[in-house]
Amino acid sequence: MLVKVFVTPRKGILDPQGRAVEQSLKSLGFGGVGAVRVGRYITLELDAPSVEQARAAARRMCEQLLANPNIEDYSFEVEPPEAGPR
Amino acid sequence: MKWGVVRFPGSLDDADALWALGQVMGQEARALWHKDEDLAGVQCVVLPGGFSYGDYLRCGAIARFSPIMKSVVRFANDGGLVIGICNGFQILCEAHLLPGALTRNRSLSFICERVNVRVENAATPFTCAARQGEVLRLPIKHGEGLYVAPAGELRAMEERGQVLLRYTDAAGRERDDANPNGSTRAIAGVANETFNVFGLMPHPEHAVEAALGGEDGRKIFRSIIMSVERTSAAKPGATSGGTSAGRSSSSSV
Numbered sequence: 001m002l003v004k005v006f007v008t009p010r011k012g013i014l015d016p017q018g019r020a021v022e023q024s025l026k027s028l029g030f031g032g033v034g035a036v037r038v039g040r041y042i043t044l045e046l047d048a049p050s051v052e053q054a055r056a057a058a059r060r061m062c063e064q065l066l067a068n069p070n071i072e073d074y075s076f077e078v079e080p081p082e083a084g085p086r
Numbered sequence: 087m088k089w090g091v092v093r094f095p096g097s098l099d100d101a102d103a104l105w106a107l108g109q110v111m112g113q114e115a116r117a118l119w120h121k122d123e124d125l126a127g128v129q130c131v132v133l134p135g136g137f138s139y140g141d142y143l144r145c146g147a148i149a150r151f152s153p154i155m156k157s158v159v160r161f162a163n164d165g166g167l168v169i170g171i172c173n174g175f176q177i178l179c180e181a182h183l184l185p186g187a188l189t190r191n192r193s194l195s196f197i198c199e200r201v202n203v204r205v206e207n208a209a210t211p212f213t214c215a216a217r218q219g220e221v222l223r224l225p226i227k228h229g230e231g232l233y234v235a236p237a238g239e240l241r242a243m244e245e246r247g248q249v250l251l252r253y254t255d256a257a258g259r260e261r262d263d264a265n266p267n268g269s270t271r272a273i274a275g276v277a278n279e280t281f282n283v284f285g286l287m288p289h290p291e292h293a294v295e296a297a298l299g300g301e302d303g304r305k306i307f308r309s310i311i312m313s314v315e316r317t318s319a320a321k322p323g324a325t326s327g328g329t330s331a332g333r334s335s336s337s338s339v
Contacts, residue, residue, distance in 0.1 A: 013189070013234055014234070016190050016191070065143070065147065068144055068147070068180070070186060071234055
């Protein structure tokens with residue numbers, strides 16, 4: 001299975017990178033831009049017997065290593081092999 | 087007293103910490119290799135500054151999984167003294183030995199300068215050689231030193247006196263322009279609830295000789311030496327090392 005993990009700075013935590021990108025987008029003339037957050041996108045292949053088990057493993061990976069729950073939020077998607085192009 | 091300075095791949099300040107402790111403070115200081123699990127009977131573990139494991143994923147996130155960190159966590163949980171400087175502070179947060187986390191400076195710039203920090207709690211093994219409210223001048227050099235923790239946690243830490251150092255101006259006043267990296271509540275250093283683990287962004291090991299710009303950093307190391315001597319005097323035949331080996335040995339400081 002393909003696991004896609006998205007890690008972003010937790011709401012309420014100062015994200016100076018997001019703020020700098022937001023300013024830069026505005027100075028390029030993109031109107032209506034707000035609340036830019038800069039995070040991390042991680043993909044991994046996982047050998048798991050079911051989507052449920054893959055999801056459970058992905059959650060543990062996020063809690064234990066991929067995200068720091070003090071400062072980051074995470075979400076993930078699990079794609080079974082037949083569902084998407086490899 | 088016996089000190090161990092952990093060497094991770096990417097550590098930078100291990101040699102300076104060994105110099106400060108061994109040559110300047112006259113201590114018995116040795117390097118500890120990240121792949122070892124043996125803490126060699128040291129009474130204080132130093133996690134030095136640098137960019138362990140290239141700061142991959144998050145600063146300190148990978149170093150936490152080194153074999154030696156298992157022993158450091160056990161040592162700390164047994165009451166052993168651990169001090170993490172800069173990257174070492176980040177590692178201690180990632181290893182959950184200290185609350186909170188360190189993230190990108192609000193300026194997004196790497197900062198290398200001397201700053202003033204006020205001693206907020208002088209009744210700890212890491213600050214007892216300083217006066218309450220004393221302002222120390224120490225260097226910082228980091229890109230990710232903005233301290234954050236959940237609001238409730240921060241309140242509880244302040245009440246328990248876990249904030250040991252705060253960025254101020256030279257007169258000890260809190261001012262936004264004296265907070266170099268935008269840390270929450272201008273926090274520069276924190277201890278755990280049992281006050282045997284301490285993390286700080288400033289570098290005491292780079293402030294131990296007047297010829298190199300100041301020696302306020304000695305007060306941090308002297309505090310640790312004083313508290314170990316006190317503990318050893320109070321408990322004859324015991325070192326404050328915290329490991330079972332340390333406890334059963336009769337070596338004195």
